Amino acid sequence: xxxxxxxxxxxxxxxxxxxxxxxxxxxxxxxxxxxxxxxxxxxxxxxxxxxxxxxxxxxxxxxxxxxxxxxxxxxxxxxxxxxxxxxxxxxxxxxxxxxxxxxxxxxxxxxxxxxxxxxxxxxxxxxxxxxxxxxxxxxxxxxxxxxxxxxxxxxxxxxxxxxxxxxxxxxxxxxxxxxxxxxxxxxxxxxxxxxxxxxxxxxxxxxxxxxxxxxxxxxxxxxxxxxxxxxxxxxxxxxxxxxxxxxxxxxxxxxxxxxxxxxxxxxxxxxxxxxxxxxxxxxxxxxxxxxxxxxxxxxxxxxxxxxxxxxxxxxxxxxxxxxxxxxxxxxxxxxxxxxxxxxxxxxxxxxxxxxxxxxxxxxxxxxxxxxxxxxxxxxxxxxxxxxxxxxxxxxxxxxxxxxxxxxxxxxxxxxxxxxxxxxxxxxxxxxxxxxxxxxxxxxxxxxxxxxxxxxxxxxxxxxxxxxxxxxxxxxxxxxxxxxxxxxxxxxxxxxxxxxxxxxx
Numbered sequence: 001x002x003x004x005x006x007x008x009x010x011x012x013x014x015x016x017x018x019x020x021x022x023x024x025x026x027x028x029x030x031x032x033x034x035x036x037x038x039x040x041x042x043x044x045x046x047x048x049x050x051x052x053x054x055x056x057x058x059x060x061x062x063x064x065x066x067x068x069x070x071x072x073x074x075x076x077x078x079x080x081x082x083x084x085x086x087x088x089x090x091x092x093x094x095x096x097x098x099x100x101x102x103x104x105x106x107x108x109x110x111x112x113x114x115x116x117x118x119x120x121x122x123x124x125x126x127x128x129x130x131x132x133x134x135x136x137x138x139x140x141x142x143x144x145x146x147x148x149x150x151x152x153x154x155x156x157x158x159x160x161x162x163x164x165x166x167x168x169x170x171x172x173x174x175x176x177x178x179x180x181x182x183x184x185x186x187x188x189x190x191x192x193x194x195x196x197x198x199x200x201x202x203x204x205x206x207x208x209x210x211x212x213x214x215x216x217x218x219x220x221x222x223x224x225x226x227x228x229x230x231x232x233x234x235x236x237x238x239x240x241x242x243x244x245x246x247x248x249x250x251x252x253x254x255x256x257x258x259x260x261x262x263x264x265x266x267x268x269x270x271x272x273x274x275x276x277x278x279x280x281x282x283x284x285x286x287x288x289x290x291x292x293x294x295x296x297x298x299x300x301x302x303x304x305x306x307x308x309x310x311x312x313x314x315x316x317x318x319x320x321x322x323x324x325x326x327x328x329x330x331x332x333x334x335x336x337x338x339x340x341x342x343x344x345x346x347x348x349x350x351x352x353x354x355x356x357x358x359x360x361x362x363x364x365x366x367x368x369x370x371x372x373x374x375x376x377x378x379x380x381x382x383x384x385x386x387x388x389x390x391x392x393x394x395x396x397x398x399x400x401x402x403x404x405x406x407x408x409x410x411x412x413x414x415x416x417x418x419x420x421x422x423x424x425x426x427x428x429x430x431x432x433x434x435x436x437x438x439x440x441x442x443x444x445x446x447x448x449x450x451x452x453x454x455x456x457x458x459x460x461x462x463x464x465x466x467x468x469x470x471x472x473x474x475x476x477x478x479x480x481x482x483x484x485x486x487x488x489x490x491x492x493x494x495x496x497x498x499x500x501x502x503x504x
């Protein structure tokens with residue numbers, strides 16, 4: 001291993017985060033996030049969600065400048081750059097590499113019907129056998145929507161890409177994709193281990209607009225003089241890793257082998273489990289993708305359970321329940337206020353499904369809801385606690401799908417961040433699920449940095465890449481409260497069933 005520094009970026013829909021890591025020790029030298037307040041998500045129509053890619057690039061530059069304030073000349077010794085990114089988004093550029101329209105984000109729902117029609121047309125057996133999923137509301141279906149509704153834009157498309165691939169293009173001038181990235185867009189054929197011709201033909205997508213395919217850990221190009229000037233870095237630095245946020249979160253937690261599971265509770269709530277068996281949920285309530293260490297001869301599949309509105313719900317509660325003009329509470333203060341309320345929230349029920357179609361609900365949109373309020377006894381503290389419990393219950397509802405795929409979860413690893421900073425959330429999660437949580441002081445930007453170390457050959461193995469990675473906390477189920485949580489979950493589930501019945 002050579003000494004130097006690794007730079008990782010996490011391109012989220014809320015923030016852009018950057019971390020400078022010392023390769024020899026795994027120590028974090030500096031970390032920064034931009035902007036100060038969450039990025040705006042554009043909603044030109046109900047159920048739509050867009051951001052302009054230029055906003056991500058501007059905040060990559062701002063986050064790098066903040067790093068430089070902390071780390072100074074150490075940024076001159078960066079050996080490799082890695083990129084983690086929000087999954088399932090669509091970016092389109094023309095021959096001049098200019099963006100043609102705002103990015104359609106992963107949580108955008110406009111392509112649900114297009115994907116459903118393709119599933120029926122191609123057939124369940126073919127889709128589940130080759131794609132492991134319905135085309136659903138994923139990137140390929142979003143591209144088909146552009147073709148059908150904005151053909152003047154579509155006919156100018158030179159390349160389509162995912163959000164992290166756009167940032168890679170801005171850094172290197174090259175447009176590349178990965179099997180993992182294509183699989184998250186429903187464009188990877190797991191039988192032939194190549195671009196899925198069946199979906200290209202179904203949607204009439206020209207193969208030429210798909211970028212060249214390379215591994216996640218690979219030489220994705222080098223920082224151009226123009227990009228280096230904009231970022232305040234040296235030209236020629238290798239960009240050596242790119243992966244979706246959830247596979248990268250799993251990677252940085254050393255979740256790479258069958259039977260290992262990671263969790264995340266940021267903007268979305270996620271459980272991500274690894275298997276070497278080709279598994280697919282027939283109803284696509286959970287989704288199977290190629291993990292970042294997947295190969296044809298040593299397959300590693302990531303089964304992803306996703307609930308869209310977790311951090312989004314917490315953010316909404318912050319803005320609308322505990323904010324009065326310029327006076328507001330921090331998330332930590334919200335957690336402490338919620339701790340005043342006993343488990344079960346004294347009957348308040350919150351459904352966290354306020355971000356459109358939910359995969360675990362078979363792409364139904366039931367909306368968020370606060371139920372059973374008693375105006376005589378309930379306060380904002382009850383709503384805050386019930387919000388966190390509702391997120392846990394939504395994840396439990398999803399986890400109950402996974403045993404049918406041969407996946408039994410007894411322990412998860414997670415970063416000590418976002419909702420896992422809340423003692424209430426951790427207790428409710430571990431106790432309701434009856435599983436141990438091991439928290440690590442890491443995140444996606446650190447994962448991107450460590451991945452770049454592998455891709456650039458600085459680390460010779462995965463074990464080397466995890467140098468310095470240590471658990472900071474272990475949460476066990478609270479058996480004394482398990483009955484309360486399970487009773488509350490049953491009440492929550494009965495409310496959900498009513499909403500699902502009404503949605504039909």
